[in-house]
Every structure is written in structure tokens, then in C-alpha cells.
Amino acid sequence: MGSFRVAKQFTFDAGHRLVSHPELCRHLHGHTYRVEVVLEAPSLDPNAMVCDYKALSLLVRSVLAPLDHAMILWREDPLRGVLEQAGERVVVLDAEPSAEVLAQHLFSEIKKVLAQAAAEPQRVAPYRWRPEIRLVSVRLWETPTTWAEYSEA
Numbered sequence: 001m002g003s004f005r006v007a008k009q010f011t012f013d014a015g016h017r018l019v020s021h022p023e024l025c026r027h028l029h030g031h032t033y034r035v036e037v038v039l040e041a042p043s044l045d046p047n048a049m050v051c052d053y054k055a056l057s058l059l060v061r062s063v064l065a066p067l068d069h070a071m072i073l074w075r076e077d078p079l080r081g082v083l084e085q086a087g088e089r090v091v092v093l094d095a096e097p098s099a100e101v102l103a104q105h106l107f108s109e110i111k112k113v114l115a116q117a118a119a120e121p122q123r124v125a126p127y128r129w130r131p132e133i134r135l136v137s138v139r140l141w142e143t144p145t146t147w148a149e150y151s152e153a
């Protein structure tokens with residue numbers, strides 16, 4: 001049986017560092033991250049869509065908003081406490097904030113908001129979210145020449 005896929009790209013600006021990196025990436029630096037979210041459904045809705053891109057936007061932007069203009073750090077990064085005490089926007093991950101780890105984090109957070117939207121349709125009003133829409137992958141560009149992707153089997 002066939003299926004339909006749609007995708008949308010988003011950007012956000014954030015800083016990070018990879019504490020154990022052997023070269024420059026262990027220092028604080030920033031990226032304009034690009035994120036591509038891919039969805040799949042076995043059928044189309046009454047508007048002939050997998051979902052309205054605008055509904056997808058509402059949901060994904062709610063996940064990306066806390067990351068925008070934030071410093072994304074590994075939980076054990078010694079700078080974490082310093083920056084939090086200084087009132088900086090800090091997002092903490094359980095591993096070094098590589099593109100791979102951030103793609104996995106975004107996949108997990110986006111999957112949660114899609115499930116919430118399927119359970120509470122008013123979250124995307126005036127649009128609707130259907131439970132049969134599946135999150136296929138999250139691809140994350142740190143730079144124009146590199147990406148990392150996370151998907152479930």
C-alpha cells in the first residue's frame with residue numbers, strides 16, 4: 001500500500017560547544033541551525049493533505065522556541081552553572097550537543113507534541129491533527145555542508 005510524505009524546514013540560532021572535541025569545536029560557538037521534519041500518512045485528510053504545513057509549523061515552532069538564542073550544553077559541562085547563574089538561556093542535553101544528539105532530542109520532543117495534538121485537536125485550531133500521521137525523521141544542518149538525521153526503525 002502506498003503512503004504520502006511531506007516535509008518542512010525551519011531555522012533557529014543557538015550556541016553550543018563539544019567539551020571533548022579535540023579542536024576548535026570545544027570552544028563556545030554558534031550556528032544558524034536548519035531543521036527538516038518529515039511526516040508520513042497512509043491517506044490524505046479532507047483537504048487532500050497529509051497535514052496543513054501551517055499546523056506542522058505551529059507544533060514544531062513550539063519545540064524550537066526554547067532553543068532559539070539559547071546555549072545548548074551537555075548536562076556535565078562546567079560552564080552550565082556559570083551561564084545559568086548569569087541568567088543566560090541554557091538548554092541542557094544528556095550528552096554532548098553534537099548534531100546527532102540534537103537531531104535525536106528534536107525528534108523525541110516533536111514526537112511528543114504531535115501525539116498531544118492528536119489527543120487534543122484544539123492545540124492546532126483551526127487545523128486538525130490526525131493520529132495516523134507518523135514522524136519519519138528529523139534532519140539537522142549545523143552548517144550548509146553537514147547534516148545529521150535521526151529516525152526510528
Ligand SMILES: Nc1nc2c(c(=O)[nH]1)N=C([C@H](O)[C@H](O)COP(=O)(O)OP(=O)(O)OP(=O)(O)O)CN2
Pocket residue numbers: 018025097098099100142143145146148
Ligand atoms: N559527526 C559530527 N562531527 C562534528 C560535529 C557534529 O555535531 N557531528 N560538530 C562539529 C562542530 O560543532 C562544528 O561546528 C562543525 O564542524 P564542521 O562541519 O567541520 O564546520 P566547518 O565550518 O569548520 O567546516 P569546514 O568545511 O571544515 O570549513 C565538528 N564535527
